[in-house]
């Protein structure tokens with residue numbers, strides 16, 4: 068199992084380019100199964116998760132080629148209507164196959180996703196979407212069993228206890244495009260990844276209005292055709308590089324970052340005294356001292372993204388003053404805190420909230436990654452810490468960051484990947 072070993076204290080400088088967005092690529096890869104002819108999708112990041120999704124599509128019968136960030140999906144042989152536990156437990160996004168199975172093959176048997184390190188992640192809203200379109204849905208032996216008897220367009224409200232749901236919006240949208248009649252989704256997610264999914268579906272012939280708003284209107288069509296499409300850049304990867312540049316008091320240019328998708332992140336960085344602005348098609352981030360303390364709460368888009376919470380906490384651990392972080396999307400998403408405390412940070416927790424008292428410096432330590440963004444935050448902290456930080460279980464980071472150590476080395480970081488051979492079990 069690989070580790071990342073970082074010697075901290077190097078100021079980052081230079082240029083880096085972000086890859087395609089994981090959270091747009093995953094639903095778009097399953098949406099390719101809604102068509103009857105092949106799609107060619109460009110700018111697909113080479114990650115554990117996209118490789119796993121390609122495996123999922125192959126296991127359902129589709130032909131998939133994935134090379135050099137280009138994916139070719141031929142759905143003409145898509146025929147399998149079961150997504151087993153072993154597949155879905157490894158990657159929750161596999162639940163997106165529900166839509167093409169039910170609408171194109173008429174039935175689906177998809178394992179319920181298991182638990183998750185970042186907190187409770189029910190899928191009741193996905194099922195609400197399915198039922199609102201008239202599908203017959205049962206839960207049996209840990210599986211969602213759905214049949215498309217006479218699905219018909221309908222009205223559905225997809226707001227949950229913590230606001231809109233990206234996943235339920237994507238799944239219901241993908242179900243509605245091939246369902247006869249008009250479907251109205253209220254309380255829809257407005258994330259850029261949803262807008263990108265709508266862009267792909269419309270390119271294939273779907274009729275959708277309202278992308279980027281909380282109300283989506285879909286007119287069902289009888290079939291879709293495969294197209295060429297290119298995925299948007301990854302705003303969370305971009306935000307992670309912003310935090311890395313700022314915590315090392317560096318000066319970097321991030322290519323591919325879209326300012327309009329990162330307003331809440333950029334506003335917060337400005338408040339913290341970090342210089343950040345668009346220059347020649349890239350975003351320049353520079354910082355020449357410890358950031359100012361700043362408080363924030365995570366919210367659905369366009370609010371502050373929960374997927375940037377841990378990376379910003381790393382930065383605020385070295386801030387001048389006290390910051391309060393309120394996590395409203397995943398109230399338990401604070402596993403990274405104990406590892407920061409091992410590095411000398413001062414963070415106190417209460418339900419859904421963390422109080423961060425800035426300290427003059429962090430010290431390198433052996434730490435354990437627990438989920439994708441927590442591991443990215445440990446990398447950010449390690450870049451600024453005194454001495455060596457040794458991050459274990461980095462397979463978490465490989466789920467969502469393409470060649471992160473190479474990209475950081477390109478910015479002058481002292482980081483390397485160490486392959487630890489798996490222990491031989493007697």
Ligand code: EPZ
Nearest residue numbers: 090160187188189190191192193227229232233234374396
């Ligand atoms: C997506 O997850 C992202 N994953 C997550 O990023 C991200 O944290 C999350 O959206 C929020 O922005 C992908 O796109 C693959 P949700 P998703 O449905 O779709 C509750 C990363 O690091 N909810 O928007 O699973 C839920 O518990 C990952 O890249 C219900 O109550 O998230 C949460 O509190 C981690 N019922 C809130 O809604 C449901 O049926 C938002 O969840 C569905 C969700």
